[in-house]
Amino acid sequence: MVRVRYFSGIPKTTQTIRRFAAILAFALHAPLAGTAEQGPHSEAAGRPLIVEYRDPTYGSRIRHLKKDDGHEHNLYYCRNPWNADSSRMVGIWSDLEQKDWRVVLYTGDGDFIKVLFSIGQFDWRLVWDRRDPDILYTWKADRLFRYHVQTGKAELLKTFTPLSLKPNGPSLNQSGDRILVLTSDNTFRSYRLPDMTEERTFKAALPAGAAVSWDKPSYIGFKNYIHIAYTIPNSQEQAILIYDDDGTLFSRLEGRGGGGHYAFSPDGRLAYFKLPRGMRQGGGSPLEIRTVNLDGTNDRVWVSVPPEQARRFHNLHLSWPSGVHDWFLASFFPSPAGQSSPYAPPMDEILLIRTDGDHRYLARAGTVYSRSGAKGAAGDMFWAQTLASPSSDGRRICFNSLRAGTIDQYILYVDDETIAPKK
DSSP states (O other): OEEEOOOTTOOHHHHHHHHHHHHHHHHHHOSSOSOEEEOSOOGGGTSOEEEEEEOTTTOOEEEEEEOTTSEEEOSOTTSOOBOTTSSEEEEEEEOTTSOSOEEEEEETTSOEEEEEEETTTSOSOOEEOSSOTTEEEEEETTEEEEEETTTTEEEEEEEOTTSOBOTTOOEEOTTSOEEEEEBTTSOEEEEETTTTEEEEEEOOOOOTTOBOOTTSOEEOSSTTEEEEEEEOTTSSOEEEEEEETTSOEEEEEETSOTTOOOEEOTTSEEEEEEOOOOGGGTOOOOEEEEEEETTSOOOEEEEEEOHHHHTTEEEEEEEOOTTOSSEEEEEEEEOHHHHTSOOOSSSSEEEEEETTSOEEEEEEOOOOOOOOSSTTSTTOOGGGSOOOEEOTTSSEEEEEEOTTSSOEEEEEEOOHHHHSOOO
16 A cells, blocks of 8 residues: 655645556656655655655665666665754765766755755865764865754865865764864864864874774774774785874784775774685685674674675675664665575675674665776766664664666664664
8 A cells, every 4th residue: 555645735636646647657667666755845845755655675765866867865874863862864966977966955864955065166075063963074175064954054164275184084082072173184173163263184104104084084983083994905915004093003903994885882882894715726724704892802703604605795784883882783785696596695794793792683775786987987886785874772774776777765764673682
C-alpha cells in the first residue's frame, strides 16, 4: 500500500491526479519492495520525493530522498551532516554531470528547506558548530567564515593571505570551543571560538618522502587531539600521528591508517581495519576491523572477514558517532566481483559494531560499483559509495546509493533495540 500526504486546501481533482502520479512514480522507481510513504515534496518542484521503506533484508526503517534530475550525496563519511541538535541536515546537490554543486538544507529527517549556497560562494567541506544549531563554519580560498543557516548571513572570521586553506576544511575540538584549519604552508592553526583568539600553530614532523592526503587531517573529536596520516610510497611504512593542538606529539600509531577511512571514538580510541593480503596466491589473511587506544594499547579485533568473502566489496569506511562510546559503523561498497556473485554479506551493508564483541547488519545500501571517468570528472561515481555518516547520537545515519539510477541520499533510522547490548 502507498500512502500519499498532501498540503491542505488542494482541490480533490488535483489530489486524485497527484495520487495517481505518486503511485505510478513509486511503481516505476521504488528501489525495493515494501510499504512506502511519499511526502508532499515533489521532484517537479525541485525537491526530493520522500520515499519510506523497510530494508527487505534486515528490516530497518529507511527514508529515501529521491531526486532524478541530478546527483545528491552527503559530506563524506567523516563529516556529520546534522547540526548541534540534529534538527537540521545538510547535503550536496549537483546536476547529472556532477557539476553545479550546491549545499542544501533539510530538516533532520530529510525534508527539503532551501539551498544554502553554491560551491562558487563557499566550500562544501564544512563543519557544524557543536553548540549552536544555527551555525556552521565554511571557507573559500584564503578566508574562513561563520555561516548562519537561518538568515544565510556569512561572517568573515579570518583571512590567511598570502596563504590559502588546505582542502580538509575546518574542524572543531571535542568541547566545540576551538576551530582548526590547515594552511598551504602545511601549518596547523587553531583558534578559540567565538572570537578567534589564542592562536596555536605547529607543523607535523613527517619523515622524508612521506605522502599525505591533505583533505583528511582534523580534530579527532577527543580533547584537543588532531590526526594526520602518511605513507611512504613504494614501501609498507605508514602511520597515524596524534598531536595536541599545541604541537605536542601524543602518539605515533605505526602500521595503521595510511589509506584513511578510519574513525575515532569520543573517549580516545581508533577504529581501523587491516586489508587482506595474499589473496592472489589463493590464501591470504582476513580483513580485520579493529580498535586500539590512542597510546597503542589494547588493540582488539571485532570483525574478521575471510579473504574469499572480502572479494565481494571494493572499499569500506568506518565512522563513529561523536556522542556514542560503545559502537561504531562500517559501510561497504561492493566490487564488480561481488555484484556478479551470489549474494552474501558483507557486500553493500552498513554494519554496527559493538565493542562488547557483538555486531549487527543494519541495512543494504543497494548501490553499485560504477567508476566511469577519473575522480572528480563528469560521470565519476565516487559519491555512489555508501559513505555512512551518523548523527552525534547515532540514531540517524546518512548514506549514499545509486540504487534508483542516480546518486541519492538516504537516512537510516536506528532504534533502541538495535543498539542495546545482547542479553
